[in-house]
Amino acid sequence: MTKTVCIVGAGPSGLVAAKTLLHDVAPGSFNVTIFDAQTRIGGLWPTRKDDNAGQVHPLMATNQSKHLIQFSDLAWRDSDPEFPRAWQVGQYLERYMKEYGGADIRLGHKVVDTELQDSGSWKVRTESDKGSETSVFDYLLVTTGFFGKPIWPDNIPKEGEVPIIHSSKYRDIKSLLPESGSGGDKILIVGGQMSGVEIAGTVATHLSSITHAPGDKAIPKSKRYSIHHVVPRPSWVFPLYTLAKPDAPAPPFLPVDMISQNLAVKPQPLKNTVGHISVDRARVVNSALQSMLGTDQSEFSAETKLDGDYLDQQPFIAVSPYYMDFVRSGLIKLHKGKLSSLSGTTAILSSQADNGERIPDIAAVILATGFDPSPSLAFLPQSVLDTLSHSPSHPNLPLALAFHSTHHASLPTLGFVGFYRAPYWGIMEMQARLIAALWTAGLTPEKPPPPALQAALQADDTIARTLALRDDPRCSQFPMGDYAFLMTDFARAVDLTISPPVGETPPLANGKPMDILTPARYLAPTASEAQRAQARQSLESTHSTALAGLSGGRFVAGAVFRSLLGEWRLEREIVSRLPSHPSGRFVGTGRFLLREGTADGREQSGEDGETGTKENMKDWGLECLYVEDGDFTASGTGLRFRATRRYVWRYDEAADRLGVWFARTDDAARADYLFHELEFQVPATPTTTPNEGGGEQRNGCWRARASHLCVEDLYDVQYEFAFRAVNLRQWRLGYTVRGPKKDYSIEGVYTRDTL
Template sequence: MAKTVCIVGAGPSGLVAAKTLLHDTPQHSFKVTIFEAQSRIGGLWPTRKDDAIGLVHPLMVTNQSRHTVQFSDFSWQDSVPQFPKAWQVGQYLEQYTNEYSGADIRLGHKVVKTDLQGDGSWKVEVESSRGSQTETFDYLLVTTGFFGKPIWPVHVPKEADVPIIHSSEYRDLQSLLAQSSHRGGKILVVGGQMSGIETAATIATHLSSAIHSPGKKIIQEPESYSIHHIAHRPSWVFPLFTSPKPAASAPPFLPCDLPSYNLANRPHPLTNSQGHISTEAARTSNSICQSILGTDQGEFSPETKIDGDLLDQQPFVAMSSYYMNLVKSGFIKVINGRLSSFDKNMATLSSPNERISDVAAVVLATGFDPSPALSFLPQSVLETISHSPAHPNLPVALAFHGTHHPSLPTLGFVGLYRSPYWGIMEMQARFVARLWTSNALESESPAFRQAIVDDDTISRTLALRTDPRVSQFPMGDYSFLMQEFSRALDIAITPPLGNTPPLATGKSMDILTPARYPSLSAATGRSPRAAQHTKSNLLATYETALAGLSSGRFVAAAVFRSLLGEWRLERTLSSRLPSHPSGRFSGTARFLLREGTEDGISPALVSKANSDSGPGLGLEYLYTEDGTFTAQDNPQISFRATRRYIWRYDETRDVLSVWFARTDEQDRADYLFHEVEFLPPVDEAETTVQGNTTPLTTGAAVEEKELKKDKRGWLAKASHLCIDDLYNVHYEFNFNAVNLKEWKLGYTVKGPKKDYTISGVYRR
């Protein structure tokens, strides 16, 4: 007879646990009921663009790619970007639930109390719109995660003269400032780790867009606001695309998690790199971060620089495409300190002793307290699992990497893990399912028995609670944990699909993804569809890595991200006609970030992008330059010169484009100037075949070969016919690891009345 299981929570953890119990165990082993307090599944992850009930902004972009944000046997649709938006993750979960049905999911049902019975069963009390009800289950599985309720610092009032909200509530500037009587002032973001950096960047992007977008302003006098980010210490901030070859002159780019989880870079068997961080380990980790980013971050702001004694401290990392350049451009002012009090519109910091006046709003990126998400458990159970509200990063002490407690054999946990957690959730669910399907531990495999015997997770967790050198993600190293679960469960990692071009180390990419550890239903052929989903996941990762390493995919994204801010521009114009004088332009160019606009784009494409399932118009830049042109033959002829363009990045096509600005409204796009075509990379060391030197890529035109000769950096070209004038455009983008340091733009113009060449250099 099937055993009954109560799962608390229909987020990713609850859904993968239900799927595992129903589809990866002997048939009819379990009957699963999921109670979800919200009116939808998904937990944190909203399922629609306009979802307002969750703790995550629907338009937030994941900080890990879909190759990590995946379950092993369910693939993403090809149309979804590498880094899905939160609402797309919610829809992935809806599709996953439909694919692997069978659980009784009861929405709008909140578990308020559970009681452990003498026979090990659980009496569960649930409240819904129909009142209270109680049912009894053989097993209880807790999948409520870390996000019980937002943490509100005790020294910050709930109400003040200005709006104060938690970062989970932030949606847009209009709603943030709606209740403010102030016009202009400082928007404070409090909290220096991942959510603080992400929130500060989001608000700064919204403010930049409010200032630089055409049409009616969404808030009054947006230029009178500034953003101040209070962080107690700097973090390493990684963009979403990084390079596995950061020292290359033309570095290839991949979604950040693919190089991070390249198993070829680590000795095997893997050892845990998280938990207690020694000084030596900290120095090594900080050195790796600096190598990947190519900087100690001091070039962006003294407050973001990591050097000196900070290199001996355990590193903190965050993900954001635009944060660092928003800091450099002055849109975000970073203050290293701690908020000690807030009164009226004045913030006081304890370190340094500083006051910040004229505050217009406060956004608290202070994390979450997981304790409320466990409040339905009996006090005796909470004591058994060493529950501690004082340690929100390590709220309970559970065996084998957060899955169970030996004293409570009918209680399991899935999803109590911080860091890239989709693969870990799936492994935790498999481990709990194995525990509950075993008639006796003695009948289990030697590996499973030994894993339980050797496990020291509970004692290690308790020790880390008071360790001053505990890591940012203390529960464990993602790759190491996947290895340990696979050993215990006898799930061998499958080989990567195909070979990628070798890295500087001479090794190919060996990228860890959840699909490398197939589910039982996929591995045994029990579910051909599951096997096909697993294969699709593996193929998607291989094709992504291959495209990034061999054809320059994602370079356009890396360039677009890194353009933000101000550049010094020197440009020469050499004319062969007297009607266009030769000369030199010297000035500044600025790339001003804003939300994508519809101007110049076909209505059909706009409608598709903005549909319920569309990706939206993304972000774009208003490009402005201002400086002085001096004639070559007559230096006394000198005048101010300005230009404006709109730069766009089409994520779906991975294409960077430049658009002419309208003459009547110069902050609006008029029509397409050109699309930037990045040239296929040629290995810096050319290969020789029978004495003939040939590039590693084929099909390159002679012009492209000549353009690449003796060049460094990524090269690109474009062409545009403007009435009778032909513009041939050439680019060279020079990176230092992930950041553009210098780039060149030149073009020749030929026509009945034009014959000149322009060559410009942009430097930070």
């Protein structure tokens, strides 16, 4: 007999739940209706570049790669970036909906209340522009997630003398700042966890771009602004790409979550390592994180340093490519404490030291204070919320649900999918499978749950664990469960076997190839040939990405580009073999100033992309304006003079290519034409090897070469980039220039000034 299911929410959780009930269990078992208050699917994820109405910036890059942001049976396209933009995630969901249809999706229909009937069925009332409607369903599935409404602290007014917004509403600097201006020059960001770090890095990127863009500035005098980030304590901040082999001479880079979800380095059997974090556990994890980053973060700022008592506390992690170097440059300034109040244009902080720090001249405030999930549950009856131990005062753990936030035994016709904080795409697909298994077993009274599911439910302690963690001062950042453990625990419960990886990668330090846990490795047993083909495509993409990073030097160009940001100390020696060109020594600085990519000069290489409407123009990503300034002292004569030069460095993410462009002589902020592109040399062995021109290759660095013919002069360019874990610690740039009237060599060494 077909049962009816009401799903509340047409985001990724609702769509994967509908697909699971309609396509992965016996055909005709369920009839599914999805209600969503929005007029589009996707939930948080916008489906267009210009969809600014939601809670996620459509151009925001995800902090997980497409290898984890996926469902088991729909592959991303090869042309999609490793870290998709939010609007691209929305379009992935549109493709998923079209591929696995069958649900009655009613957009613009808000579920306003529900009523549990004596029979166990649910009366559901919705409102739309057509009025109020009521329907009855056998099952109710809540897929509204955690992002009910932004949390607004009680001590912060909704309106003030300066703009105050939640981070979910930030789109660009120009719309943040008032036209007339408050006279203030500080953008205050409040919140120290992932969203705070991410929004601070985003705002800094936008501000840097406006300041260093060529032409007229979108904001006059943008250089006067700085970003002040208020945090209770610092976090470990990881870039999007991190190291697979930290001790390798030329360390390979991979997407950060491919490293964190590598089963080959996880102790077996897997355990749930999050929740209550003991001091001993905190020390182990903090030490590991410091080793992965290669720093206690003191090189960026005294305020970002993690040592002493911090190492005894549960770790907090954030992901942002440019945040730390913006801190080092001073564009982002950290203040330890909490925002106590806002008086006019002055922020008053409180901290453990209770020094009452004041930050004057505030221009705008962005609250990165998280979300309250309770409004997403407002349609449930109070009696049901009481059964679920609903606690609005615990926004991280608002409900006490069984088996990893899926259900409650006393409410067998109510289920939850996507009620989970952390990397969640694979988890919500597993949650949907567990709900489907529970409800399928309940279709006939004489059919009990399968033995594996019965055993899993009997051993489950999620409710007690959740209640114990609510007021635990040592509760972890994401307390609902370790991703790898949960994936395997769900798989055992629903009797799914993980598939092997496709192909092998070179061994890591422990001698084992990578074993990356992605959703595609848990395909439903009932999958069709088309679904299996999609899963295999995903697995092959993951394997080729890992192989390209470990063996082919992929992502190194991006890691170099990211790590160049900011100021370097430069010492350069010039040796000329012709008397017409002096030899000498240059000492000064080289600054890399981040900005949005520009079209200048690209027509020279056929890359202009200036066709059609603005919406169709190519997204050039990011680039850096390089500004060099210092003193040159000629050998022999001792003649000394000021010297400066400019280039534009551009990183093409799709091609993983780093290029250097000459700046125009009439406008040094604009690119003129291509100088050269770096060709990274993958080392054959980790030992010291001879260079082609004699000498030896320095250990611990990536080498790149380039060649450029400038009229009649041939420039032979060589680079060496030495990393300390994920960050550049030093790099070298050498030229050999030969032509009818030129014969000289240049070698420059770039180093950071550290604390």
